[in-house]
Amino acid sequence: MGNYDIPVVTLAGMLDCEIVPPPKMTRRTLELGARHSPEFVCVPFKYNVGNYIEALEMGANLLFQAGGGCRFGYYGEVQEAILRDLGYEFEMVRLAGGFTVLEHYNAFKSRNSRLNMVRAVKTYRLASRQTRALDLIEDIVRKRSGFELEPGSFDRVHERFLAALATTRTISEVEQVETAHRTELEALPTEHRDDLLRVGVVGEIYVLLEPFSNFFIERELAKRGVEVHRFSTVTSMIDHAGPRKHEHLRDIIAKADPYLRYHIGAHGTESVAMTNTLMREGFDGVLHLKPFGCMPEVNAMAALQRLSREHTFPVLFISFDAQTSETGLATRLDAFCDMLRMRKRKVGMGA
Amino acid sequence: MECSQATVGFPRSLLFHKYHVLWSTFFEGLGVSTITSPPSNRAILERGIDLAVDETCLPLKVFLGHVDALRGKAEHILVPRVVTLTKQETACVKFWGAFDVARNSVPGVNLIEYNVDVANGITERAELCRLGARFSDSGRAVRRAYRDARAAHEAHGRALEREQVAALQGDGVKVLVVGHEYNLYDELLGVPLMRILREQGVSVVCSELANMRLARKLARRISTDIPWTYNKQLLGSVELYRERVDGIVYLVTFPCGPDSLMTELCIRRLPGTPAITIILDELQGEAGLKTRLESFVDLLKAAARAKAAS
Numbered sequence: 170m171g172n173y174d175i176p177v178v179t180l181a182g183m184l185d186c187e188i189v190p191p192p193k194m195t196r197r198t199l200e201l202g203a204r205h206s207p208e209f210v211c212v213p214f215k216y217n218v219g220n221y222i223e224a225l226e227m228g229a230n231l232l233f234q235a236g237g238g239c240r241f242g243y244y245g246e247v248q249e250a251i252l253r254d255l256g257y258e259f260e261m262v263r264l265a266g267g268f269t270v271l272e273h274y275n276a277f278k279s280r281n282s283r284l285n286m287v288r289a290v291k292t293y294r295l296a297s298r299q300t301r302a303l304d305l306i307e308d309i310v311r312k313r314s315g316f317e318l319e320p321g322s323f324d325r326v327h328e329r330f331l332a333a334l335a336t337t338r339t340i341s342e343v344e345q346v347e348t349a350h351r352t353e354l355e356a357l358p359t360e361h362r363d364d365l366l367r368v369g370v371v372g373e374i375y376v377l378l379e380p381f382s383n384f385f386i387e388r389e390l391a392k393r394g395v396e397v398h399r400f401s402t403v404t405s406m407i408d409h410a411g412p413r414k415h416e417h418l419r420d421i422i423a424k425a426d427p428y429l430r431y432h433i434g435a436h437g438t439e440s441v442a443m444t445n446t447l448m449r450e451g452f453d454g455v456l457h458l459k460p461f462g463c464m465p466e467v468n469a470m471a472a473l474q475r476l477s478r479e480h481t482f483p484v485l486f487i488s489f490d491a492q493t494s495e496t497g498l499a500t501r502l503d504a505f506c507d508m509l510r511m512r513k514r515k516v517g518m519g520a
Numbered sequence: 521m522e523c524s525q526a527t528v529g530f531p532r533s534l535l536f537h538k539y540h541v542l543w544s545t546f547f548e549g550l551g552v553s554t555i556t557s558p559p560s561n562r563a564i565l566e567r568g569i570d571l572a573v574d575e576t577c578l579p580l581k582v583f584l585g586h587v588d589a590l591r592g593k594a595e596h597i598l599v600p601r602v603v604t605l606t607k608q609e610t611a612c613v614k615f616w617g618a619f620d621v622a623r624n625s626v627p628g629v630n631l632i633e634y635n636v637d638v639a640n641g642i643t644e645r646a647e648l649c650r651l652g653a654r655f656s657d658s659g660r661a662v663r664r665a666y667r668d669a670r671a672a673h674e675a676h677g678r679a680l681e682r683e684q685v686a687a688l689q690g691d692g693v694k695v696l697v698v699g700h701e702y703n704l705y706d707e708l709l710g711v712p713l714m715r716i717l718r719e720q721g722v723s724v725v726c727s728e729l730a731n732m733r734l735a736r737k738l739a740r741r742i743s744t745d746i747p748w749t750y751n752k753q754l755l756g757s758v759e760l761y762r763e764r765v766d767g768i769v770y771l772v773t774f775p776c777g778p779d780s781l782m783t784e785l786c787i788r789r790l791p792g793t794p795a796i797t798i799i800l801d802e803l804q805g806e807a808g809l810k811t812r813l814e815s816f817v818d819l820l821k822a823a824a825r826a827k828a829a830s
Contacts, residue, residue, distance in 0.1 A: 207784040209775035246745040247781050250788045263745065429620045431601055431635065434613035462575055462775040468617030470573040471624040488575060 171378045172303055173403055175335050176296035181233075183277045183284050183292050189229040191220055194381040198223060203491040205251050211460035212490050213375040214244055216382060218251060225257045231280065232261045297407060298340045302347040304402040306330050309354050311399060315391030316359040326353050362394060366509050369447040370399045371440040372458035373466050376489050377401050383458055384495050386487075386502070390456070393506045398452070400443055401436060428472035437465035441472045444484065448476070453509045454483035461490035483509060526655070528632070529594025530556045531586035534579060534618060535602065537701035538750075542673035543598060546648060549665030550656045557589040559707035564589055569802055571625045578709070578773040578802055579702050580614050580621070587626045596632045597622075604639040609749040612778050645670075677730030688764050690723045693820050696761045698727040698754050698786075699771030700779075709800050710771055716810050717769070720817040725765055727757035734760075742789050748778050758786060766820045767794040769813070774801040794820060 174191055181188050192198075194216065202219030221232055232252075234245035245263035252259065262276050274289050306327065314323035330350040337343045368390060376383045377399065387397050409417040418432050424442035432438045444455045457473060459466035470486060477484045485505045487498070528547050530536050536543070536556070547554050557564070560582055568585030576584075590597050599622050602615040614621075619633045632654075634647035645666055652662035688694060695717055697704065704710035704726055714724050729735045732749075735756030739746065742755050762768065770786070772779040783797050796816045798809065 207780040210777060210780050210784075243745055243747055243778075243781060246743060247785050250785055254788055428624060430623070431616065431620055432603075433617035433620055437613075437617065462577075462777060464577070464613040464777060465617070467573055467575050467577075468613065468621055470575075471617075471621040474573065475624040 171380055172307070172331055173300065173378070175303065175331065176299040176403075178335075179296040179299060180273075180277075180292060183289060184231075184281050185283060186231070186281070189224050189227050192223050192227065194220070194379070199491055205255065207247075209462060211463055212382065213379075213460055214248070215491055216375075216379070217244060218248055221248065221252055222255070222257075225252070225259060230259045232259055234261060234263050295338075295340060295343070298343045299334060299337065300403045300407065302334060302343050304404040305347060306350055306354065308399075308402075309351065311387050311391065311397040313354070313357070313359055313396075314388070315394050315396065316362060316365075318358040318360055322357050323354065326350055326357070364394070364510055364513060366393075366395045366453045366506065366513070367451075368395050368397060368509070369443060369452055369455045370397060370458065371401070371443045371455060372436070373460055373463045374401055374406070374436050376458045376460055378403070382460075382489060383487075384493070384498055386456070386458070386498070389499065389502055390506075393502065395506060398447070401439065425472070428476055433468040433472075434465035435463075437469035440466060440469040441476070444473055444476060444482075448480060448482045453513060454485065454505065456505075457484055457486045459488055461488045483512070526595040527553045527555055527593075528655075529590035529597040530554060531583055531590060531597065531599070532557045532559060533583040533586045533706065534702045535600055535615065537705045539600070539673065541676040542669045545672040546652070546665050546669035547655070549668050550652055550661065552655050555590070555594050557586040560586070560709070561707065565708060565802060573625075575775070576621075577614065577776050578800060579700070579706075579776075580618065581802065582706065582708065583618065583702075584622060584625055587622050587629060587631075591626070591629050595630060597629050599631050599633050601633055601635045601637075603635070603637040605636065605749045607639045608747075609752065610639075610747050611750060612748055674730070677728070680726075680728040681730050684725045684728050684761070687723045687725045688761070692721055692723060693767075693817065693824055694723045694725060694765040695767050695769055695817070695820070696725045696727065696758070696765040697769045697771055698758055700750060700754070703771050703773055703800070709773065712806055713769070713771060713798065713800075713809065713813065716806075716813050717817065720814060722817055722820075725761055727754050727761075729753050729757040729760060743782070743785055746782065746785075751778050751782050755782065755786070758790075762790065762793050766824060767796070767816065769816070770795060770797045772797060772799050774799055794823070 178188055178190065198219035199216060200219070201222045202215035202217065205222070206215045206218050217234070224232070234248065245261065249261045249263070262280070274286065277289065278284050310323050310327050317323050330346065333346045333350070334343065337346055370377065370387065378401075380387065387399070390397050418438070421438050421442035422429060422432060424446055425438055428441050428445065429438060440457060444457070447455055457466070457470070473484050476482060483505070485501065487501070530540065530543055540556075544554055564585035565582055566585070567588050568581040568583065571584045571588060572581045587597055587599070599619045601619045602611045604610050619631060623631055632651060634644070634651045635642055636644045636647060648666050649662050652665060653659070656662050697710070697714060697717070699710055704714070717724050732753065735753045737756075738759035739752040739755035741759050746752060746755065758768065770779075770783045772783055787795055787797070796812065798812065
């Protein structure tokens with residue numbers, strides 16, 4: 170998902186076997202997935218099936234599927250049945266429990282008897298530090314690349330950062346790579362714009378995190394002179410897992426007041442809480458992304474529509490499925506950004 | 521006690537079809553008058569479609585129409601929130617959100633809720649008793665009302681199960697219809713489907729299985745991982761009845777995630793059982809449905825004749 174293949178490959182290193190790096194996603198990935206998946210299962214399922222088929226074609230024979238907070242947690246079993254019916258031979262490890270380190274350790278241990286707890290803990294800490302570095306650097310790129318003076322300058326540093334991060338083997342190496350590229354990114358010249366737009370991106374975690382599945386929407390926004398803010402990352406998921414889960418839930422339900430009284434599933438509550446907060450902080454608008462039919466986010470949309478109506482706050486809702494067109498999306502983004510600029514000018518003149 | 525003379529309204533949709541005996545016995549036990557919205561009709565559905573986000577699933581659209589139908593007729597409208605019924609399982613996310621969705625989507629109604637989240641220590645009993653305290657001063661009366669309601673609910677479940685067993689006794693073609701109660705017993709969704717099947721001379725068996733311990737045990741033979749309590753009941757009924765029926769109709773509403781995954785798995789795991797998946801959406805016309813069901817029943821009858829001849 171996104172560039173998180175770097176920490177995932179680090180984790181898979183515990184298996185001491187050859188790792189088939191997941192091929193980059195293409196249209197073919199989605200076409201393969203859509204052909205073999207139930208018709209209206211959400212689009213992340215279809216991407217996953219496509220990813221698996223492509224990895225199996227490259228000779229992989231051990232697949233992993235992690236759990237999640239919604240029906241995602243159940244994908245593994247059905248995907249395994251589909252792939253077996255297609256005639257592939259493989260072993261699948263289904264981590265339906267979500268993020269418990271011990272469960273992961275046992276799954277890895279059962280595949281590689283030479284693994285010990287010390288090494289597992291070390292590897293986890295490295296992967297989690299890599300994730301943090303990745304999220305920190307990509308946050309800078311999101312916020313500033315729309316204003317670069319030299320076209321492509323942010324992307325070039327970003328690419329070099331990814332290549333360097335993939336070779337890190339210790340936490341101090343990760344820290345060095347992070348600091349070096351962070352300094353470099355912050356030194357890149359950017360223009361100052363008076364009509365700067367600040368837009369938050371919220372919604373379902375898969376389409377937020379996998380740029381291919383959202384047609385690189387954050388980059389498209391940056392191109393239109395938008396400072397893009399996103400709060401859901403793997404880092405935020407790690408931070409809010411385990412014992413901190415209940416506290417986090419209480420916190421976001423409070424932030425979603427008066428629109429929600431209860432948690433509405435997966436990241437739905439977060440979408441409402443973030444939008445409510447960003448509106449109060451004076452953001453220009455919010456983009457809400459989700460796969461078609463994603464129930465937690467559909468729950469959230471009822472609240473977001475009321476919020477948008479009551480406060481005339483712009484929220485653009487975008488659903489992704491196997492047929493979403495890139496041109497249609499570009500048109501909607503153009504119109505949304507134009508509308509935000511006009512609104513800003515009008516408010517500026519009125520004041 | 522804040523509302524002794526009030527009327528409590530039940531939207532005739534979603535969990536009503538599962539818990540209506542529980543709800544009505546409970547509130548009547550407290551001396552509270554209740555009112556239920558009329559059976560689903562086109563106007564209720566149209567209103568639900570207007571109120572709902574486009575991508576909302578069909579039963580939730582119907583539900584919003586029913587909540588709206590009670591506007592001005594009941595001081596309180598009951599919308600439970602169900603998250604988990606045991607530690608290991610969960611309910612579909614629409615039941616987590618139905619209360620908040622209705623609150624945000626239907627203007628001018630006063631909703632009351634009870635919250636069931638057993639994995640986090642919140643039980644149906646505690647929550648219904650908390651709710652009951654708003655209608656009665658006597659804690660004892662509330663607890664008695666709950667106990668009676670629960671007993672009536674369980675007796676009702678067993679009676680429904682016996683009806684299915686009776687339907688299995690008859691001669692002729694038998695079809696198991698697998699679907700959630702809120703689809704099976706809805707006047708716009710499952711009722712026309714079951715009527716068409718019966719018009720073909722089929723005995724219809726519904727996926728009722730009140731004994732959840734048995735359901736879980738049977739469901740494991742088809743799926744080890746499925747996390748949804750209500751889907752376990754459906755899977756359990758498939759496993760319980762599949763040998764004794766001629767075919768299975770999976771009734772799915774657009775775009776239900778849990779059901780689409782469950783149906784996919786059942787069809788792949790049970791290749792020997794004739795099955796058809798009927799997907800209902802808000803544009804449904806009865807003619808297309810009738811054609812598909814008739815041809816399915818024709819196939820089952822032909823297979824039964826061939827079996828009898830050999």
